[in-house]
Each structure stands twice: as C-alpha cells, then as structure tokens.
C-alpha cells in the first residue's frame with residue numbers, strides 16, 4: 001500500500017515546517033466530523049491499513065461529542081482531548097437541492113464551526129490543522145482546469161454560495177494565522193467524494209450515493225430510475241478511502257499553507273450518465289432510466305487540476321472508479337439497515 005509506505009517514510013524523516021523541524025510523533029489527532037463519510041474513511045486507514053504510528057492517539061468526534069457551532073462545546077471537547085493535531089472535517093453539508101433551499105444556514109453554521117475549531121486550536125497550541133474545503137467553492141465563471149490559485153477569483157455558483165463562502169474563509173483564516181502566529185494550518189480540496197458511510201438520502205445525499213439508493217430501490221420495486229437533470233454534467237469523483245489516505249499524508253507531510261486539490265486527473269472526469277452506467281452494472285439493474293431535464297443540472301463541469309498533487313505524489317494509486325463504485329454499492333446493499341438513507 002503506497003499510502004502507508006509514505007506514512008512510515010514520513011515518520012523517519014519528520015515533517016519540516018517552513019524552515020523549522022516539527023517533530024511528527026507521538027501525535028494526538030482530533031478528527032472533527034469523524035463519524036461522516038470522510039471521517040469513517042480516515043478511521044479505516046488509521047485502524048486497518050497501518051495509518052496509525054506507534055504512540056499516536058486518534059480521536060474521532062461526531063456532533064454528539066460536541067456541537068461545534070457552539071464555542072463553549074468546542075472548547076470543552078478540545079480541553080477534554082488536548083490534541084496536538086486536528087483534521088477538521090465537520091461541516092453542515094448536503095446535496096444540490098438542499099443547498100439551494102438553505103444557503104443562509106449553510107453560511108452561518110459553517111462560518112461558526114470553522115471559526116470555533118480554528119480559533120480553539122490556536123488558543124490550545126495545536127501544531128497543525130488540516131481542514132477540508134470542496135471543489136464546489138471555486139468561481140462559477142472560470143477557465144478550466146481550475147487550480148488552487150483560483151479559489152477567490154470570482155463568485156461561486158449561486159446554488160451553494162452560502163457553503164462556498166464559508167469554506168473559502170477557512171483559506172483566508174489559515175493565511176492569517178500563519179501571518180500573525182506562524183501556525184501551520186492548511187486545507188485540502190477534494191472533488192466529489194463517495195464511499196461507504198456516505199449520505200445515501202435520495203433528496204439530500206450526494207449525487208453518486210443518491211443515485212445508488214434510487215437504483216437499488218427501483219430494482220427492488222421493479223420501477224424505472226428517475227435521474228434529476230440531463231445526465232450531462234461532468235464530475236471528478238474521489239473514493240473516500242483514497243481521500244482518507246491523502247489527508248493523512250497531508251497531516252504528516254504537506255508543508256504549505258496554500259491548499260492542495262485532491263482529485264483524480266482531468267482525463268478521469270465522467271458524466272452523470274456514465275456514472276449511472278457504472279451504478280446500474282454494479283447493482284445489476286436492468287430497468288429503464290429517465291433523465292428529468294426540467295430539473296436543474298447545477299454546474300455543468302468544474303474540472304480541477306491535480307497537477308500540484310502529482311508534483312508531490314506522482315505515483316499515488318487512485319482506486320479505479322468502476323471498482324470503487326462496485327465496493328460502495330456492495331457496502332450499501334450489505335449495510336442498508338445502518339446506511340444514511
């Protein structure tokens with residue numbers, strides 16, 4: 001496994017921070033949003049793939065441990081665990097249609113969560129924070145491929161401007177903490193994530209997982225699948241376990257304050273229609289598929305460049321999409337009772 005090989009290599013080398021040597025371990029890593037799609041993937045890599053090094057402690061939080069919108073609860077949970085490192089994943093997240101209905105709350109809750117986590121990390125002397133941005137925060141009107149330098153170059157798509165502006169402020173805040181205090185707080189920008197423990201809700205889930213649930217339901221009920229929109233928009237999808245491996249690499253090795261895009265290559269971008277083909281094969285669905293073109297497509301594409309990632313990790317092996325969709329569908333069917341539907 002290349003990722004865990006990288007992790008072990010990083011232990012012997014230490015992580016160099018802008019001129020000074022930062023000792024890697026033993027770390028006490030607090031993962032906010034540890035019960036979600038990405039958090040569960042990191043937990044898997046830490047516990048099952050040798051991602052955790054000797055002497056380290058990893059704590060995975062859910063909203064039950066602390067509501068991070070509340071500064072008092074945020075401070076209390078940091079006091080309890082006294083982390084040296086933080087992976088900040090917690091966010092109010094949702095699918096396209098939920099964002100369109102609720103931009104104000106996506107803005108306010110995420111601004112509060114992010115400020116509470118970053119400021120508390122600062123106050124408690126946390127050495128490194130890796131936060132999670134999203135490729136949907138990039139400007140709507142832009143040139144492609146999008147890269148890390150273009151985050152603030154124009155308004156995000158109107159469908160999710162609340163969430164996007166809150167996420168963009170993490171990057172601004174990271175640079176301010178570095179300028180004022182020299183802190184190494186950085187961010188990663190994944191494209192569309194999917195995998196076990198995703199939100200498979202048909203209304204509010206992410207596109208792939210919602211389509212998996214719709215297709216599974218249609219197969220059971222012998223009906224057609226209704227896909228929202230034309231199926232034409234194109235997306236880069238990243239399997240949650242690949243993302244988990246990359247985030248752990250970033251925590252140990254990535255020295256920049258500027259964010260880094262975590263994505264498969266531009267050549268691996270596929271249309272929703274193509275993704276649907278892979279899902280129907282994985283679930284062995286033989287019924288009809290109807291594309292409802294009266295519904296919004298959202299952004300037609302948001303092709304992101306992974307050139308920076310490839311400069312750091314030229315050989316990182318992304319799981320082939322077909323394989324990752326099959327594993328996610330298998331997980332969903334086997335865990336239907338506990339899956340978020």
Ligand SMILES: NC(=O)c1ccc[n+]([C@@H]2O[C@H](COP(=O)([O-])OP(=O)(O)OC[C@H]3O[C@@H](n4cnc5c(N)ncnc54)[C@H](OP(=O)(O)O)[C@@H]3O)[C@@H](O)[C@H]2O)c1
Pocket residue numbers: 032033034035036037038039061062063064066067068069088089090091092093113132133134135189190191192193194197198199206
């Ligand atoms: N999924 C994607 O396609 C995608 C793409 C790009 C970036 N991201 C980013 O990746 C990160 C993780 O996303 P995900 O897909 O793993 O989301 P998810 O599965 O919905 O998980 C969200 C996590 O945040 C926690 N959370 C939500 N509100 C909270 C609050 N007020 N206080 C404390 N914890 C709270 C949830 O806890 P509970 O389980 O207790 O609710 C859960 O652990 C997010 O920052 C997201 O913006 C995701």
